[in-house]
Amino acid sequence: MTSYSLSLPQANFKLALWQAQADSMSDSDLYVWISDSGFVDDVAIRLHQLISTTKTIQGKVISIGKIILIKIVEFIKQHPYLSAGVALGIIIGLLVNSIPFIGQILAPLATVLGITIGAIAGHRRDKRMQGKDIANDTFLGVAEEVVEIAHDFFKLMIEIFGLILQEFKQS
Numbered sequence: 001m002t003s004y005s006l007s008l009p010q011a012n013f014k015l016a017l018w019q020a021q022a023d024s025m026s027d028s029d030l031y032v033w034i035s036d037s038g039f040v041d042d043v044a045i046r047l048h049q050l051i052s053t054t055k056t057i058q059g060k061v062i063s064i065g066k067i068i069l070i071k072i073v074e075f076i077k078q079h080p081y082l083s084a085g086v087a088l089g090i091i092i093g094l095l096v097n098s099i100p101f102i103g104q105i106l107a108p109l110a111t112v113l114g115i116t117i118g119a120i121a122g123h124r125r126d127k128r129m130q131g132k133d134i135a136n137d138t139f140l141g142v143a144e145e146v147v148e149i150a151h152d153f154f155k156l157m158i159e160i161f162g163l164i165l166q167e168f169k170q171s
Contacts, residue, residue, distance in 0.1 A: 015164070030073075068160055082125075096111075
C-alpha cells in the first residue's frame with residue numbers, strides 16, 4: 001500500500017510511527033553513523049543540519065529532517081552496492097577535477113558518467129545478491145536499470161513527502 005492511497009488516519013498513524021522511530025534515535029547516533037560511513041566532513045556537517053530540521057504541525061513537532069535521513073539510511077542499507085557505486089562515481093569526479101588545467105572542464109562529465117555507471121553496476125550487484133534477474137547489457141537493458149533505480153528512490157521520497165503533506169493539509 002502506497003502513501004497516496006492511505007486514508008488520513010492511516011497516514012497519521014504511519015507518520016506517528018516514523019516520528020517515534022526518529023525520537024528513539026538520538027541526533028548524536030545519526031551523526032556518528034554519518035561520520036563512520038565515510039562521508040566528507042562538509043557533507044556530515046550538512047547532514048547534521050538536516051537532522052535538526054523540524055516543523056510544528058497541529059501543535060506536534062515533526063522531525064522532518066531526521067525522518068528523511070533515517071529513510072535514506074534505510075534505503076542505503078537496502079541497496080548497499082548501489083550506494084557504493086554512486087559514492088565511487090562521486091570520487092571519480094573529484095579525482096578528475098584535481099587534474100591541472102582540464103580537470104575542471106572534464107569533472108562534470110566524469111562525475112555524471114561515474115555516478116551513472118557506478119549506480120547501474122551497484123544496482124545490478126544488489127539484484128544479484130537478492131537472486132533477481134538482471135536486464136541485458138543492451139542500451140535498453142541499461143536504461144531499464146536506470147529507471148528501476150529512479151523508481152525506487154523517488155518512491156521513497158514520494159512516500160515521505162506525501163505523508164508530511166497530508167499532515168499539512170490536515171492542519
